[in-house]
Amino acid sequence: MSEQVLQYLSNNRDRLLEKLNGFLSIPSVSTDSVHNKDIKAAAEFLQTYLQDIGFENVEQLETKKHPLVYAEYNQAGPEAPTVLFYGHYDVQPVDPIDLWDSDPFKPEVRDGRLYARGSSDDKGQVFMHLAVFEAFMKTEGKLPINVKVCIEGEEEIGSENLYDMLHEKKELFDADFAVISDSGMVAKNQPTILYGLKGFTGIEITVNGPDHDMHSGMYGGAVRNPIMALSHILASMKNTDEVVTVEGFYDGVEPLSDEERKLIKEVPGEDYKETAGIPETASEKGYTAKEHTMARPTFEVNGIYGGYQGEGTKTIIPSSATAKITCRLVPGQDPDKIQSLLEEHVNKVAPSGVTVEVKKEKLSAKAYKVEPNNPLIQKAADSYTKAFGKETVYVRMGGSIPVVEWIEAIYQMPIVLLGFGTPDDRLHSPNESFPLDSYDKGMETLVYYYNSIKE
Numbered sequence: 001m002s003e004q005v006l007q008y009l010s011n012n013r014d015r016l017l018e019k020l021n022g023f024l025s026i027p028s029v030s031t032d033s034v035h036n037k038d039i040k041a042a043a044e045f046l047q048t049y050l051q052d053i054g055f056e057n058v059e060q061l062e063t064k065k066h067p068l069v070y071a072e073y074n075q076a077g078p079e080a081p082t083v084l085f086y087g088h089y090d091v092q093p094v095d096p097i098d099l100w101d102s103d104p105f106k107p108e109v110r111d112g113r114l115y116a117r118g119s120s121d122d123k124g125q126v127f128m129h130l131a132v133f134e135a136f137m138k139t140e141g142k143l144p145i146n147v148k149v150c151i152e153g154e155e156e157i158g159s160e161n162l163y164d165m166l167h168e169k170k171e172l173f174d175a176d177f178a179v180i181s182d183s184g185m186v187a188k189n190q191p192t193i194l195y196g197l198k199g200f201t202g203i204e205i206t207v208n209g210p211d212h213d214m215h216s217g218m219y220g221g222a223v224r225n226p227i228m229a230l231s232h233i234l235a236s237m238k239n240t241d242e243v244v245t246v247e248g249f250y251d252g253v254e255p256l257s258d259e260e261r262k263l264i265k266e267v268p269g270e271d272y273k274e275t276a277g278i279p280e281t282a283s284e285k286g287y288t289a290k291e292h293t294m295a296r297p298t299f300e301v302n303g304i305y306g307g308y309q310g311e312g313t314k315t316i317i318p319s320s321a322t323a324k325i326t327c328r329l330v331p332g333q334d335p336d337k338i339q340s341l342l343e344e345h346v347n348k349v350a351p352s353g354v355t356v357e358v359k360k361e362k363l364s365a366k367a368y369k370v371e372p373n374n375p376l377i378q379k380a381a382d383s384y385t386k387a388f389g390k391e392t393v394y395v396r397m398g399g400s401i402p403v404v405e406w407i408e409a410i411y412q413m414p415i416v417l418l419g420f421g422t423p424d425d426r427l428h429s430p431n432e433s434f435p436l437d438s439y440d441k442g443m444e445t446l447v448y449y450y451n452s453i454k455e
Helices: 002-011 013-024 033-053 123-139 162-168 226-235 258-266 272-276 289-295 335-349 375-388 402-411 436-453
Strands: 056-061 068-073 082-088 108-110 113-115 146-152 177-180 192-197 199-208 298-306 320-329 355-360 393-397 415-417 433-435
Touching: 002 013, 002 123, 002 436, 013 033, 013 113, 013 123, 033 056, 033 068, 033 123, 082 123, 082 402, 113 436, 123 436, 162 402, 177 402, 192 375, 192 415, 199 226, 199 335, 226 298, 226 320, 226 335, 258 289, 258 393, 289 393, 320 335, 335 355, 375 415, 375 436, 402 415, 433 436
Parallel strands: 082 146, 082 177, 177 415, 192 393
Antiparallel strands: 056 068, 068 146, 108 113, 113 433, 199 320, 199 355, 298 320
16 A cells, blocks of 8 residues: 555655645744744644645644644544644754855755755655645545644744643643654664663853952962863863762662663764774773763763853863753653752862852753663664665663653653654754655555554
8 A cells, every 4th residue: 555655655756745844944943932923834734734734623833932733634543543743943043154055044955965954854754744744635635543633833932831731731632652753874875773862961160269360470389270171070070991989979870781782883883083083982991972962961061161262261260160061861861860960079179278069950850761672663774674674773862852751751752763864964053964865665664664563
């Protein structure tokens, strides 16, 4: 039954690609209020398309900021499973605009790639699902399973209102499982099952010394330097073996099993030295770079500032210094507890002569992991392999997608991450693009997958 659906997608490829280009042409930048009307236009595009496909109860659910597009399809029958499809229609700002080779909101195909802001993250991948739904409806007159659609407009600003919406309207979004295509593959045309995501949390440390910058000749040796004090604090938090030395940081962390190490080893390796331009990799003692990146917690200083930043020398003892820290977490670690452990450590090791303030990051998320042998995951892997003609690899990703943890926490449903992006897509950067190979084979994967779920 998949053949006629695939034939429809092939016969209508140009028309559907033109429709996608219209979606990509809407500058739905969520962080800038100048684009509020464009956000509304993108939501209306989705609402109209879902209605045209044949979805029911299609509406824009208002939030405190940008609307969430919701729709239902319940005609597959009470015995058929229900999937919650999540995506987002908002995009990142395009700055710096002068680094783009073409207008970010005038889609253009070059060398087999579709260039536009949102082509990969996430409008292109959202559209693929809708096009597949259209193909099923136009050929078979129905979808193989029941579907609930949740496409938000605030993902790029931290999904500010999504958690409350999911929690308050729990029955509306409840389903048997969820599918999210807001991720990618480890390499172009390499089907990849993403079965785990890291959690996320962070703090900001500010060390205050004198109430104003001091002359280093007159006060050096009498006044503690806040930058030096901050440096001592940071150096005490992770050693040169890349092991975090904060007491309790690794409590509850699941050990890497031999099976998982084998799965990670089979993933095509990235040459970190080449892509990062570094002389040598630096991973937690006892783990490879891939193992640490995918499946072990991290502690990173993302920014540090204080004192004189201009050209030449200014002989001062600065009044304050600040560092921003984030941690990527794994199953067994609670973001709130990690923040508290970091704060306790900072207060314990802070030297005398300064005061220390710890500010906790508001946006945090727990790690997510589903067992690779889950039947829904296995069907996804088989669908990938059938479409791409390659064996599917299994990975845990170092990044975080908070909505995944929220859906799991609220609904306790399995989540299938069906991503089709590639490492060369330049997400959030100038010249974002999406390979048309991924576009075509990705929709083929979705046709196989949705058909396999009903069986």
